[in-house]
Amino acid sequence: MQEIRMLLVDDEDDFRITLANRLKLRKIDVTDVGSGNEAIELVKQKSFDVAVIDVKMPGVDGIETLKQIKQLQPSMEIVMLTGHASIKSGMEAMKLGAYDYVMKPCDIDELLIKTGDAYQHRLLKEK
Amino acid sequence: MFGLKQFFKKLLKDDTQKVEQKTSVETIRNAFSNRYLNFKTLLSANHEVLELITDMEDAFSGSRTFGMSFIRANCTAISIHIYKIINCLNEISKNKYKELPKVLEGILPEIDRELQQKKLEAGQELVFPLERVDKTMADNVGAKMANLGEVKNNVGLPVSDGFVITAAAYECFMEYGDLRDEINRKIQFLEPANIARLHETSSEIQNLIITAPCPRELEDAIIKAYTDLMKKAGHDLHVSMRSSALGEDTMDASFAGQYRSVLNVSKEDLIFSYKEILASKYSVPAVSYRLNKGFRDADIIMCVGCMSMVNAGAGGVMYSADPGNIRHECIIINAVWGLGKSVVDGSMAPDLFVLSKEDPKIILKKEISVKRQQLVSGISEGICLADVSKGQANNPAITDEQTTLLGEVALRLEKHFGAPQDIEWAFKPDGSVSILQSRPLMVLGKELTAITDIPKSKVDLPVILTGGVTASPGVASGPAFVVATTVDMLRFPSGAVLVTKNPLPQWAALLNNAIGVITDKGGITGHLAAVAREFNVPALVGTSIATKHIHNGDIITVDATGGTVYAGRAESLLEKAVEKTSLMKGSPVHKTLGNVLKYIAPLNLTDPDASNFTPEGCRTIHDIIRFAHEISLRELFAFKKDASFPDHLARRLVIDVPMQWWIVDLGGGCKEGMKEGDAIRLEDITSDPMLTLWKGITAVPWQGPPPIDTKGFFSVMYGATMDKSLVPGMRSRYADRNYFMISKNFCHLSSRFGFHFSTVEAFWGDKVAENYICFNFSGGAADDVRRARRTELIKLILEKFDFWVKIKSDTLFARLERQKASFLKERLKVLGHLVMHTRQLDMVMSNSGRVNKHVEKILKDLSLFVTIPE
Numbered sequence: 001m002q003e004i005r006m007l008l009v010d011d012e013d014d015f016r017i018t019l020a021n022r023l024k025l026r027k028i029d030v031t032d033v034g035s036g037n038e039a040i041e042l043v044k045q046k047s048f049d050v051a052v053i054d055v056k057m058p059g060v061d062g063i064e065t066l067k068q069i070k071q072l073q074p075s076m077e078i079v080m081l082t083g084h085a086s087i088k089s090g091m092e093a094m095k096l097g098a099y100d101y102v103m104k105p106c107d108i109d110e111l112l113i114k115t116g117d118a119y120q121h122r123l124l125k126e127k
Numbered sequence: 128m129f130g131l132k133q134f135f136k137k138l139l140k141d142d143t144q145k146v147e148q149k150t151s152v153e154t155i156r157n158a159f160s161n162r163y164l165n166f167k168t169l170l171s172a173n174h175e176v177l178e179l180i181t182d183m184e185d186a187f188s189g190s191r192t193f194g195m196s197f198i199r200a201n202c203t204a205i206s207i208h209i210y211k212i213i214n215c216l217n218e219i220s221k222n223k224y225k226e227l228p229k230v231l232e233g234i235l236p237e238i239d240r241e242l243q244q245k246k247l248e249a250g251q252e253l254v255f256p257l258e259r260v261d262k263t264m265a266d267n268v269g270a271k272m273a274n275l276g277e278v279k280n281n282v283g284l285p286v287s288d289g290f291v292i293t294a295a296a297y298e299c300f301m302e303y304g305d306l307r308d309e310i311n312r313k314i315q316f317l318e319p320a321n322i323a324r325l326h327e328t329s330s331e332i333q334n335l336i337i338t339a340p341c342p343r344e345l346e347d348a349i350i351k352a353y354t355d356l357m358k359k360a361g362h363d364l365h366v367s368m369r370s371s372a373l374g375e376d377t378m379d380a381s382f383a384g385q386y387r388s389v390l391n392v393s394k395e396d397l398i399f400s401y402k403e404i405l406a407s408k409y410s411v412p413a414v415s416y417r418l419n420k421g422f423r424d425a426d427i428i429m430c431v432g433c434m435s436m437v438n439a440g441a442g443g444v445m446y447s448a449d450p451g452n453i454r455h456e457c458i459i460i461n462a463v464w465g466l467g468k469s470v471v472d473g474s475m476a477p478d479l480f481v482l483s484k485e486d487p488k489i490i491l492k493k494e495i496s497v498k499r500q501q502l503v504s505g506i507s508e509g510i511c512l513a514d515v516s517k518g519q520a521n522n523p524a525i526t527d528e529q530t531t532l533l534g535e536v537a538l539r540l541e542k543h544f545g546a547p548q549d550i551e552w553a554f555k556p557d558g559s560v561s562i563l564q565s566r567p568l569m570v571l572g573k574e575l576t577a578i579t580d581i582p583k584s585k586v587d588l589p590v591i592l593t594g595g596v597t598a599s600p601g602v603a604s605g606p607a608f609v610v611a612t613t614v615d616m617l618r619f620p621s622g623a624v625l626v627t628k629n630p631l632p633q634w635a636a637l638l639n640n641a642i643g644v645i646t647d648k649g650g651i652t653g654h655l656a657a658v659a660r661e662f663n664v665p666a667l668v669g670t671s672i673a674t675k676h677i678h679n680g681d682i683i684t685v686d687a688t689g690g691t692v693y694a695g696r697a698e699s700l701l702e703k704a705v706e707k708t709s710l711m712k713g714s715p716v717h718k719t720l721g722n723v724l725k726y727i728a729p730l731n732l733t734d735p736d737a738s739n740f741t742p743e744g745c746r747t748i749h750d751i752i753r754f755a756h757e758i759s760l761r762e763l764f765a766f767k768k769d770a771s772f773p774d775h776l777a778r779r780l781v782i783d784v785p786m787q788w789w790i791v792d793l794g795g796g797c798k799e800g801m802k803e804g805d806a807i808r809l810e811d812i813t814s815d816p817m818l819t820l821w822k823g824i825t826a827v828p829w830q831g832p833p834p835i836d837t838k839g840f841f842s843v844m845y846g847a848t849m850d851k852s853l854v855p856g857m858r859s860r861y862a863d864r865n866y867f868m869i870s871k872n873f874c875h876l877s878s879r880f881g882f883h884f885s886t887v888e889a890f891w892g893d894k895v896a897e898n899y900i901c902f903n904f905s906g907g908a909a910d911d912v913r914r915a916r917r918t919e920l921i922k923l924i925l926e927k928f929d930f931w932v933k934i935k936s937d938t939l940f941a942r943l944e945r946q947k948a949s950f951l952k953e954r955l956k957v958l959g960h961l962v963m964h965t966r967q968l969d970m971v972m973s974n975s976g977r978v979n980k981h982v983e984k985i986l987k988d989l990s991l992f993v994t995i996p997e
Contacts, residue, residue: 050812056308069575083316084312084313087199087202087236087238090207095206095946100207101203101207103315104312104316109945112894113897120164124161
C-alpha cells in the first residue's frame with residue numbers, strides 16, 4: 001500500500017518529535033510542524049492525506065487550523081489530538097469536519113488505526 | 128440492472144451526467160466499499176459507546192475510584208463516537224437523517240454544563256484582615272480561616288492577628304499563569320492505580336505552580352497586609368502560613384494534613400511560601416485523597432491564612448469528643464513541648480490527657496511520654512528540632528491547670544459551633560493560650576462505633592505486640608509491609624498492612640490500598656489517624672515497637688480496637704469486621720457522574736415499531752445510538768423497498784440447516800464472477816471469518832431445545848408477558864433470521880432466535896493491532912434469575928477463552944483485540960458454538976448447580992473441535 005502522507009501539528013516539541021519518529025518507523029510519511037501557522041502555510045503548497053492536529057496550541061489554535069486546512073484541502077482527513085478532554089472542543093471539531101479525535105496520552109496503535117481509517121475514508125471519497 | 132442504476136442515480140443525483148460516464152465496475156466496487164466502510168465504522172463506534180456507557184454505569188454503582196477526568200474523557204469519547212455514527216448513517220442513507228446532529232447538539236451542551244466548574248460568587252478583595260472574618264465568609268477565605276475568624280471575633284478566644292489571602296487571589300494567580308488547562312491536561316494522564324505516575328504528575332504540577340509568576344497586584348497586596356500587621360504589632364515579626372481550602376467542606380471530609388503549612392515565614396519568603404501552599408493542592412496525598420473521596424479537582428480553591436507566629440512553649444491538638452466512640456463522654460488532649468506540629472504529623476509520641484466532659488477538671492487518664500526533642504522556630508526563619516533539657520523530657524508538657532483551661536476552651540468551642548471540634552492550640556512562653564485552628568471533628572458513624580463494642584473473643588495465635596492507641600477501630604488481616612521512604616511507598620502492595628515508624632501525613636496516599644495501619648509513634652489526633660478513620664482503615668498507633676517486630680510479608684492480624692497484633696489470620700475476629708464501603712457514594716464526583724448519566728444511559732426508544740422511533744424521539748445518547756443502529760440495519764436490509772441496495776447482495780444461504788441464514792456481501796466475501804440470482808452455497812463464500820464462525824456453528828448439531836421443567840415453561844410465559852420490548856432490535860420484520868455481513872476479512876452476524884438476540888463481529892487482516900472479535904448477547908424468555916444464570920454461564924466459558932467480559936443486567940459484552948488471527952479463529956469457533964447452543968438454556972437454569980453442569984457439557988462439546996486452554 002502507498003505510504004500515508006501525514007501532517008503532524010503540535011507545539012510540544014518532545015511529544016511531536018518522538019511521535020513523528022515512531023510513525024516513520026511504521027512506514028508513515030510524516031511531516032511535523034510546531035504551530036498552526038506553519039501547518040496552514042505548508043498545506044498551501046503540499047498535499048497530505050491525513051493531518052493530526054493538537055487542539056491546544058498558542059497562536060492559531062487547533063480548531064482554527066482545522067477550519068483553514070479544510071478550506072484549503074477539503075478532502076484531507078483530520079484527526080484531532082487533545083490533552084484535555086472536552087465535549088465542547090470535540091463538538092466543535094466534529095462539526096467542522098474532523099474525522100476523529102484521539103486523547104493524549106495516545107497509544108500509537110490507536111492513532112494508527114484511526115488515521116488508517118481516515119485515510120481509507122479519504123480514498124473512497126476521492127474516487 | 129434497474130436496481131443498480133437507480134442506486135447510482137440516488138447516490139449522485141445532483142450530477143446525473145457523471146453517473147452515465149462513471150457506471151463502471153470500479154465505481155460499483157467503490158460505492159460498496161464506501162458503504163461497507165461506513166457500516167463497519169458505525170458498528171464499531173456503536174459497540175464502543177455501549178461499552179463506555181456500561182463502564183460509566185459500572186463506576187456509578189460499584190466501589191471503584193474515579194475522578195472527573197474519567198467522566199470527562201468518557202463523555203468526550205462518547206460524543207466523538209456519536210458524531211461518527213451519525214456521519215456514517217447519513218453517508219449510508221444519503222443524508223436522510225439530517226436532523227440527528229441537531230438532536231445530539233441539544234443533548235451534549237447539557238452534559239457539558241454538568242461537567243463545568245461551579246462559578247463562585249466570591250468577593251473581589253485579594254487579601255482580607257482576620258479581624259473582619261467570621262464563619263459566614265467561607266467562600267472568600269476557606270473554611271479553616273472562616274472558623275478561626277469566628278473564634279477570634281465572635282467566640283472571643285485569643286487568636287493571633289493576621290490576614291487571609293483569599294479565593295479571589297487564588298483565581299487571580301491561576302488565571303495569570305494560565306495554569307488551569309495545563310494542570311487538567313496533566314491530571315488526564317494520571318491513572319488512579321499507578322502510584323509512581325502519581326508522584327511524577329504531582330511533582331510536575333507543583334513545579335508548574337511554584338515557577339509561575341505571581342501577578343504584581345497580588346504580590347503588592349500581600350506585602351502591604353504583612354507590613355500593616357507589623358505596624359500593628361509594633362515590632363518585626365514572622366508569620367505562620369496555613370492552607371484554608373474552599374470547596375472541601377461540602378461533606379464529611381477532614382482533608383487532614385493534605386496541604387502544606389509553612390511556619391515562621393519572613394517577609395522575603397512570603398510569596399514563595401504562598402506558592403508552595405498553592406502547589407500543595409497537588410501533593411501526592413492530596414491528589415490521591417481527592418480521587419478516592421470523589422472531590423472535583425477544580426472545585427478546590429486554596430486560600431492561605433497568615434498569622435503572626437506564636438512561639439509556643441507547649442502545643443498540641445485536642446478533640447472535644449472521642450472520635451472513635453461518640454458515647455464516650457470525654458475530651459482528648461495530645462501535647463508536646465514546643466510547636467504542636469509534631470503532634471499532627473505524628474513525628475513524636477505526645478502526652479495524652481483524657482478529661483471528663485462533665486467536669487474538665489477531672490482527668491480520667493494521663494499518659495506522659497518521654498519527649499527528648501521539640502520543634503521550635505528558627506532564629507532567622509523556618510523551624511528546627513531542639514533538644515529538650517534533661518529534667519523536662521519526662522515531665523508533662525502542660526500542667527493540670529492548663530489541661531482544665533484547654534478542656535473549658537474545647538467545651539466552649541463545641542457549644543458555639545454545635546458539633547465536636549478538632550482544635551489546635553499553643554501556650555506562649557508567658558503561659559497564655561492561643562487557638563490556632565478549630566474545625567469539625569470527624570466522628571465515626573454508628574455502625575463503626577459498634578465495632579468498639581465487640582466482646583473479646585479468644586484468639587489462638589501468637590501475640591506480636593499489645594498496647595498502642597486505637598486511632599481507627601476495626602480488625603484487618605494481611606501481609607505486613609514496612610514503609611520508611613517514598614520508594615517503599617511506590618512498592619506498597621494492595622491489600623497489605625501498612626507498618627511504619629512515624630504516621631506521616633504523606634502515607635495517607637496509601638490508605639486506599641492498605642487494609643490496616645500500625646505505627647511506632649504518633650497519637651489519635653494525628654493527621655494519618657484522622658484519614659484512617661475516614662477511610663475505615665483500622666489503625667493502631669504509638670505501639671513503640673511495631674517496626675522492630677513486624678517484617679515485610681509477615682501475615683498478621685491487627686486488632687486496632689483491642690490494641691493487639693497477632694501472627695497469622697485471626698478468623699474469629701475478622702468475622703466481625705465491617706465491610707469497607709465505597710468512599711465515592713454521595714461525593715461531588717459521584718453526583719456529577721449520576722447527573723451526566725441521566726443524559727446518556729436511559730433508553731426510551733425500546734420499540735422500533737413505535738411512533739416515537741424517530742430522530743425527534745431521541746432524548747438520550749443511548750436513544751441516538753439505538754436509533755442509528757436500527758436504521759443503519761434497515762438501510763442495509765431494505766433492498767426490496769429501496770433500490771439503493773442491489774438485490775444480488777443479500778441472498779439466502781442454501782444450506783441443510785433448518786434456519787434462515789442470509790448473506791450480505793459487503794465486498795470480497797464471495798467468489799468473483801457470481802451472477803445475479805445465483806444461489807449462495809457455502810463453497811461460494813470466501814470470507815475467512817465467516818467460514819470460521821460457521822465451523823463453530825455447525826460443529827455440533829443442535830439437538831433442539833433442552834427439556835424444560837414446568838417451572839421453566841411458566842417462567843418463559845412470564846417473561847414474554849411481562850416485557851414486550853425484550854427484543855431490542857429488528858422485531859417482527861426480521862424475526863428469526865440470521866444475517867451475515869461479510870467481506871474477505873470481516874464478518875458480522877446478527878442473529879435472532881425468538882427472544883434471543885446476539886451479534887458476533889470479527890475482523891482480522893495484515894495488522895495484528897487491528898484484529899478483533901466482539902460479541903453481544905441479550906434477551907431470553909425466562910425470568911431474570913434464569914437469564915442471569917445463563918449469562919453467567921456464557922461469561923464463565925468466555926473467560927476461560929481469554930475474552931474480556933462485562934455483564935450489564937442480562938446483556939453480555941465480550942471482546943478480544945490485538946491478537947493473532949490464529950488465536951482469534953479458535954475463539955470465533957467458540958462463539959459460533961455458543962450462539963447455537965446456549966439460546967434456550969435460560970429455561971433450564973432452575974438452580975445455580977445447573978450452571979456448572981452445563982459449563983462442563985459445553986466445554987466437553989467444544990473440546991471436539993477447539994483446544995481448551997488450561
